[in-house]
Amino acid sequence: MALAYKTSCEKCNISLNTQSEACICSYECTFCETCATEMACICPNCHGELVKRPKRNMD
Numbered sequence: 871m872a873l874a875y876k877t878s879c880e881k882c883n884i885s886l887n888t889q890s891e892a893c894i895c896s897y898e899c900t901f902c903e904t905c906a907t908e909m910a911c912i913c914p915n916c917h918g919e920l921v922k923r924p925k926r927n928m929d
């Protein structure tokens with residue numbers, strides 16, 4: 871399963887490139903690290919845990 875790399879935070883709309891620190895839940899809701907921390911790493915959409923998104927290699 872390929873991760874969908876969303877390009878902005880769903881909360882504050884800051885842009886997130888593939889090398890940005892971002893957090894996703896298991897349903898791929900995507901948030902910046904700041905918002906994820908504010909929300910105690912719980913996704914507000916599905917109440918799943920937000921985890922750091924792995925950085926994509928730019929090969």
Ligand SMILES: [Zn+2]
Pocket residue numbers: 879880881882883884901902903904905906
């Ligand atoms: Zn944000």
Ligand SMILES: [Zn+2]
Pocket residue numbers: 895896897898899913914915916917918
């Ligand atoms: Zn979610």
